[in-house]
Structure formats: C-alpha cells, structure tokens
Amino acid sequence: xxxxxxxxxxxxxxxxxQYKYGFExxxxxxxxxxxxxEDVIRFISAKKGEPEWMLAWRLDAYKRWLTMTEPSWARVSxxxxxxxxxxxxxxxxxxxxxxxxxxxxxxxxxxxxxxxIPLREQEILAGVEPERRVAVDAVFDxxxxxxxxxxxxxxxxxxxxxxxxxxxxxxxxxxxxxxxxVPVTDNFFATLNSAVFTDGSFVYVPPGVRCPxxxxxxxxxxxxxxxxxxxxxxxxxxxxYVSYLEGCTAPKRDENQLHAAVxxxxxxxxxxxxxxxxxxWYPGDAEGRGGIYNFVTKRGDCRGKNSVITxxxxxxxxxxxxxxxxxxxxGDNSRGEFYSxxxxxxxxxxxxxxxxxxxxxxxxxxxxxxGIAAGKSENTYRGLVxxxxxxxxxxxxxxxxxxxxxxxxGAHTVPYIESKNASAVFEHEATTSKIxxxxxxxxxxxxxxxxxxxxxxxxxxxxxxxxxxxxEFAVEAQKLISISLEGSVG
Amino acid sequence: MLEIKNLVVQxxxxxxxxxxxxxxxxxxxxxxxxxxxxxxxxxxYVIAGKEDYEVLDGEIILDGQNLLEMEPDQRAAAxxxxxxxxxxxxxxxxxxxxxxAAMNAQRKSRGQDELSTPDFIKRVNAAxxxxxxxxxxxxxxxxxxxxxxxxxxxxxxxxxxLEPTFCILDETxxxxxxxxxxxxxxxxxxxxxxxxxxxxxxxxxRLLNHIVPDTVHVMSAGRVVKSGGKELALELEANGYADxxxxxxx
Numbered sequence: 001x002x003x004x005x006x007x008x009x010x011x012x013x014x015x016x017x018q019y020k021y022g023f024e025x026x027x028x029x030x031x032x033x034x035x036x037x038e039d040v041i042r043f044i045s046a047k048k049g050e051p052e053w054m055l056a057w058r059l060d061a062y063k064r065w066l067t068m069t070e071p072s073w074a075r076v077s078x079x080x081x082x083x084x085x086x087x088x089x090x091x092x093x094x095x096x097x098x099x100x101x102x103x104x105x106x107x108x109x110x111x112x113x114x115x116x117i118p119l120r121e122q123e124i125l126a127g128v129e130p131e132r133r134v135a136v137d138a139v140f141d142x143x144x145x146x147x148x149x150x151x152x153x154x155x156x157x158x159x160x161x162x163x164x165x166x167x168x169x170x171x172x173x174x175x176x177x178x179x180x181x182v183p184v185t186d187n188f189f190a191t192l193n194s195a196v197f198t199d200g201s202f203v204y205v206p207p208g209v210r211c212p213x214x215x216x217x218x219x220x221x222x223x224x225x226x227x228x229x230x231x232x233x234x235x236x237x238x239x240x241y242v243s244y245l246e247g248c249t250a251p252k253r254d255e256n257q258l259h260a261a262v263x264x265x266x267x268x269x270x271x272x273x274x275x276x277x278x279x280x281w282y283p284g285d286a287e288g289r290g291g292i293y294n295f296v297t298k299r300g301d302c303r304g305k306n307s308v309i310t311x312x313x314x315x316x317x318x319x320x321x322x323x324x325x326x327x328x329x330x331g332d333n334s335r336g337e338f339y340s341x342x343x344x345x346x347x348x349x350x351x352x353x354x355x356x357x358x359x360x361x362x363x364x365x366x367x368x369x370x371g372i373a374a375g376k377s378e379n380t381y382r383g384l385v386x387x388x389x390x391x392x393x394x395x396x397x398x399x400x401x402x403x404x405x406x407x408x409x410g411a412h413t414v415p416y417i418e419s420k421n422a423s424a425v426f427e428h429e430a431t432t433s434k435i436x437x438x439x440x441x442x443x444x445x446x447x448x449x450x451x452x453x454x455x456x457x458x459x460x461x462x463x464x465x466x467x468x469x470x471x472e473f474a475v476e477a478q479k480l481i482s483i484s485l486e487g488s489v490g
Numbered sequence: 491m492l493e494i495k496n497l498v499v500q501x502x503x504x505x506x507x508x509x510x511x512x513x514x515x516x517x518x519x520x521x522x523x524x525x526x527x528x529x530x531x532x533x534x535y536v537i538a539g540k541e542d543y544e545v546l547d548g549e550i551i552l553d554g555q556n557l558l559e560m561e562p563d564q565r566a567a568a569x570x571x572x573x574x575x576x577x578x579x580x581x582x583x584x585x586x587x588x589x590x591a592a593m594n595a596q597r598k599s600r601g602q603d604e605l606s607t608p609d610f611i612k613r614v615n616a617a618x619x620x621x622x623x624x625x626x627x628x629x630x631x632x633x634x635x636x637x638x639x640x641x642x643x644x645x646x647x648x649x650x651x652l653e654p655t656f657c658i659l660d661e662t663x664x665x666x667x668x669x670x671x672x673x674x675x676x677x678x679x680x681x682x683x684x685x686x687x688x689x690x691x692x693x694x695x696r697l698l699n700h701i702v703p704d705t706v707h708v709m710s711a712g713r714v715v716k717s718g719g720k721e722l723a724l725e726l727e728a729n730g731y732a733d734x735x736x737x738x739x740x
Contacts, residue, residue: 439579441540444563445571446592446596456580457583
C-alpha cells in the first residue's frame with residue numbers, strides 16, 4: 001500500500017468534512033503573462049508577499065541569467081527551448097483536464113494498477129477534474145493533517161514549511177542560507193530558478209535535534225504545490241539529523257515540460273542529512289514526444305566538521321534528466337555519499353551523476369551509481385571527484401556499473417578526477433555489462449518469464465542502492481523499476 | 491513419458507542432431523553417453539528450449555505436450571528441469587530470493603497459490619539439509635563465488651524444490667570430488683520416483699555407479715546409435731568410444 005493511501009486513511013479518521021470549506025478560493029487561477037521579464041518577477045514576488053530583499057535577489061538573478069547561455073556539454077539532445085513561451089506563474093492548463101479516468105492514457109492507468117494505487121488516488125495523480133476532486137484535494141491539503149504533523153515537529157523545534165512561508169516568517173534564516181550552497185550565478189538553470197522559483201520546502205533542524213519523523217509523509221501531502229521551478233532549502237544545525245524524501249513512485253501528469261529545481265542542503269558540525277528522491281515523471285511517448293525535461297541543481301554543503309550528507313536517488317522518469325546531486329566537503333572529517341539508480345527506457349536520455357568536492361581534511365566520499373539502459377535510451381554517468389590542495393587525507397570510492405538491456409541503447413561513464421593533494425586516495429571502479437542470454441535462459445528454465453527474469457536480474461544489480469532507501473520506499477522503488485523496464489525485452 | 495522422434499537440429503548452419511530418436515518412460519533413469527561433440531549437451535538445451543538452436547525436423551513430446559511449441563519457462567512449468575553443467579551466476583540475488591521467485595513463478599503458471607513464507611522456508615531448509623547445504627550459502631548471491639561442488643548441489647536443491655517430472659542432468663559429475671559426487675548422487679536418488687524420469691548425460695561410468703540407470707544410450711554424430719541396459723556403460727568404460735567413432739566415419 002502506498003504511503004499516500006495511509007495518509008488518506010489517517011486523514012479520514014481525523015474527520016475531513018470540516019475542511020471542505022474555504023477551499024474554492026484556492027482553486028482560482030491567477031497567472032502572470034507568458035514569458036519572462038522584470039515585471040513577471042515583480043508579479044511573482046508580490047503574489048508571495050515577499051520582502052524587498054527577496055525581490056532584489058530575484059531581479060539580480062534575472063539580470064545574470066540574461067547574460068548566460070544554456071549549457072550544451074551534457075550528452076542529451078532536445079529542441080531549443082523558447083523561454084519566452086513559458087508561463088512562470090500559475091500556468092493555465094493547455095488542454096482541459098480529463099473529466100474522468102476514461103479520458104486518461106490507458107498506459108498510465110495500467111501503471112497505477114500495477115503499483116496498487118487506489119482509484120481515488122489515481123484520479124488525483126492523473127489530474128482528473130470532476131467536482132469531487134475538490135474534496136479529495138481538500139483532504140490532501142487538509143489543514144488538519146498539516147497541523148497534526150506540524151505540532152509534532154514544533155515540539156521538536158523543527159521548522160518545516162513551504163519556502164514562500166519561510167521567507168515571510170523566518171527571513172533571517174532564509175536570507176542567511178539561501179543561495180549559500182548554489183549561488184545565484186551557479187549555472188543557467190539554477191540562475192533561472194533563482195529568478196522565478198515559486199515554491200518548495202524549507203527545513204530547519206535545531207542543534208542536537210533528531211527530526212522525529214521522515215519528512216516524506218508530510219511532503220507527499222504538500223506535493224501538489226511543487227511547481228515547475230521548485231526551491232528547497234534544508235539546514236541541519238549542529239549535531240542534528242534529518243531524513244527527507246522527495247517524490248512519488250506514481251507517474252504524475254504535468255503540463256509543464258521544463259522543470260528546473262534547486263535544492264540546497266547545509267549540514268553544520270556533526271549534523272547529518274539524508275535526502276532521498278524517487279522521480280517518475282512522464283518520460284514521453286514511444287517516439288519521445290512530450291516528456292518532462294528535468295534540469296535540476298542539487299547540492300549539499302558539509303559545512304561543519306564531522307557532518308554527513310547522503311543523496312539517494314531512483315530516477316526512472318522524465319524524457320531528459322540533467323542532474324548531479326553533489327557534496328561540498330568543507331568541514332574536516334565530513335562525509336558525502338551518493339547512491340543512484342538511473343533507469344532509462346524508450347527514448348529517454350539521462351545525464352546524471354555527482355560531484356564530490358573535497359576541501360577539508362580527512363574528508364571521505366562514496367559514490368555508487370547503477371545505470372540501466374533499455375530500449376533506445378542513452379544513459380550517462382558523469383561524475384567529478386576533486387581534492388583541494390588542503391584536503392589532506394581525502395578519500396573517495398566510486399563504483400559505476402551500467403547494465404544494458406537489448407542492443408539499441410547506450411551507457412556511458414564520464415568520470416573526472418582532480419587531485420591537488422598528494423595524500424588523497426581516490427578509487428574508481430566501473431563496469432558495463434549486458435544481461436546475458438545464458439542468464440536469461442537459466443532463469444527461464446527455472447520457470448521465470450522473460451520479464452520476471454529481467455526484473456530479478458535488474459533488482460540484483462541495483463540492490464546496493466535500494467538498501468539505502470527508507471524501507472517502505474525501497475519496496476515501491478523495486479516495483480517501479482520493474483514496471484519501467486516492461487516491454488524492454490523480446 | 492518423453493518421446494523424441496527424428497530430431498534434426500542445427501546451430502549456425504552446423505548440423506548437430508541428425509534424426510535422433512529417444513524414449514524415456516515414466517520413472518525411468520536413462521543415461522546418455524558418448525564422445526565429445528556427439529550432441530549430448532545440445533540435446534539437453536533443445537529439450538529445455540534454449541534459443542540459437544534451430545529445430546529443422548522432428549518432435550519432442552512430454553506427457554502428450556509438444557515442447558517445441560513452448561517457451562522455456564512454459565516447459566519448466568510443464569515439468570522440465572535442466573541441471574546445468576555450468577550453472578549461471580546471478581549477482582545481487584540471494585539464492586533464497588531466486589528459489590522463491592522460481593517456485594512461485596511455476597506455481598503461478600500452474601494456477602496454484604503462492605507459497606507462504608514459513609512454508610517456503612520449511613521446504614528449503616529440509617531439502618538443503620539433505621544436500622548438506624549450509625544456511626549461509628542460501629543467503630549468498632546465487633552461484634556467485636560458489637565452488638564447483640556448491641554450484642552442483644544448488645542445482646539439485648532447485649530440482650528437489652521445483653519437483654519436475656523430467657530431469658536432465660548435464661554432466662553433473664564434472665568438477666565434483668568424491669564426497670560432492672556422493673552427496674549429489676544421493677540427492678538425485680532420493681528424488682527417483684515412479685512418476686519422475688531422468689536423463690543423465692555423462693562421459694564417465696563413475697557417475698552411473700552412484701546413480702544406477704535403467705537404460706543406457708550411446709550417442710554419436712547426433713544420433714542414438716546403441717541402447718541397452720546398465721551393463722552397456724561398463725562395456726563402454728572398458729572399450730572406449732572407438733567403435734562408435736568408426737560408425738560415425740562410416
């Protein structure tokens with residue numbers, strides 16, 4: 001049972017009816033004109049009721065962005081994006097939403113079914129817009145649930161809220177950390193995000209606090225709000241711990257083709273942040289039309305000594321993925337970890353990996369990347385491991401494995417290693433393998449169908465990474481990987 | 491009962507089986523012997539349904555079902571089991587996980603319910619104990635880093651758990667020391683029953699001292715050229731395959 005359903009059940013037991021009201025005002029669509037200009041940015045900032053410094057920050061980013069060019073070094077290809085043909089705020093739907101599940105792509109419905117998602121939830125995910133949706137959305141947005149969780153977090157002193165709210169309520173905290181890991185000028189997409197981001201999450205865990213819950217449950221409830229240009233900022237103060245889970249195994253219907261999120265993590269002395277992602281956005285049809293472009297900048301700063309940041313990702317969706325969750329190992333003895341499963345099928349293109357920047361002494365990092373390419377997809381691991389000249393005793397272990405299914409896909413490994421300190425020890429292992437016909441025959445001889453055999457072999461291949469995911473999610477992710485690869489054999 | 495009639499098979503334009511005929515009755519243990527390159531392993535692969543082998547003529551009927559029209563997994567569900575000469579490694583997949591997946595897949599295609607976990611574990615533990623397979627071996631990835639003897643014992647464990655009706659042992663004795671040979675043979679003998687038949691492929695008489703066959707067939711140049719009782723194996727051991735190689739040349 002997906003965790004979302006548990007949430008629904010929980011909400012039901014709290015009695016949701018009282019929260020039906022006051023919802024309609026939220027449905028009202030307000031939009032900025034198409035395209036990007038200072039006026040649009042002012043409009044967004046005003047809508048969010050932002051302080052003057054925030055607007056100035058956005059405008060600064062916009063000016064920078066105008067001077068930048070889109071990166072072209074990734075091993076992906078797509079038609080040129082017209083940035084003036086995009087709505088940057090509350091984009092109206094291009095096509096009317098389906099009136100019922102009958103109008104939804106049966107392929108998507110089959111996937112929901114396989115994931116075991118209840119009908120009610122399917123409608124939400126598919127964006128069905130009958131009258132009842134209001135009630136369902138009310139459940140999801142329910143103030144009551146938010147309050148229940150919020151109170152527990154408040155007891156622990158954890159701040160967890162939409163970033164737009166945090167900008168108003170905790171301006172000093174936000175101002176201190178926003179853009180401190182991914183600077184406004186970092187890269188084309190991050191700068192664009194800095195100018196136009198509409199929402200995302202803000203987390204602050206005070207010193208010595210172990211966050212009492214996985215921040216996934218709550219996040220799923222709020223997920224509806226995550227827009228095209230999402231901005232997330234997580235700060236773990238000294239000696240604290242937080243685990244944050246983003247995404248959903250169910251494919252989401254989304255009108256926005258371009259997604260350019262920025263996620264910043266800051267871990268102070270002895271703090272630990274675990275950030276897990278399961279991404280399953282629409283990959284496009286068989287010819288590769290219509291899928292999501294996922295151009296994300298994710299970076300963690302191990303700012304304090306002995307701090308730890310772990311990125312775990314399961315990427316199965318999107319037409320194009322351009323994503324390198326990274327760690328800056330600034331504090332002495334800090335540790336960065338990156339565990340990744342990237343599955344591509346059909347016409348998908350993935351260029352993903354990580355950067356481990358060793359600045360402090362005795363910093364360690366570990367990279368385990370498992371790329372699975374099927375269909376006609378292209379799957380690239382691109383990673384940088386670097387040691388600053390002061391990073392004595394830096395250690396890295398990298399293991400990149402690629403698995404090919406069929407003979408029309410491609411897997412590429414592009415590791416960059418830079419060491420300016422003689423005492424750094426970097427290890428790199430890479431393998432590319434194919435599921436052999438003999439392995440398939442062996443499994444089939446034992447009674448497994450071709451697809452069952454592929455799923456079993458693939459799950460064995462990604463096991464090291466799946467183990468890093470929170471338990472409930474590992475099971476869903478495993479199912480998701482099998483589903484993503486369906487039709488890739490034979 | 492397995493009936494093979496006039497089987498003609500080639501791989502990459504090379505004729506391997508040339509009109510092979512063979513019948514194995516229910517409960518019978520049939521040994522296939524023959525020199526290298528006589529087509530013994532090809533026969534086992536073709537019965538199990540490996541791709542790459544082109545069947546030009548003939549038929550293979552198991553209990554009235556035409557195996558040649560079935561996928562390998564369907565044949566497995568119909569009762570065919572092949573103990574591989576070189577069992578494959580499946581990295582990252584614990585032997586237990588593999589066993590459960592295989593057992594449930596076969597149950598599913600036969601329209602049976604999946605095994606409950608306690609029931610499954612009970613069955614595995616009982617069968618593993620008989621084959622002297624330690625529990626930690628079941629937790630390791632299937633066949634990865636297993637010794638030759640461990641791999642063969644794992645094959646027999648799978649055979650015991652999947653309860654096939656037609657078992658093929660493809661040179662199961664290769665790479666086994668005396669103790670492992672004894673354990674494996676005892677495992678096989680324990681599975682002999684009136685409704686299960688075996689095709690034991692081997693070069694050597696040695697295995698047949700442990701697994702005593704009902705019939706012995708000699709293969710040469712892709713055909714069964716002589717059939718007899720278990721004494722035929724002893725005769726071969728004494729005289730070698732020279733006679734049959736000549737018939738091949740003739």
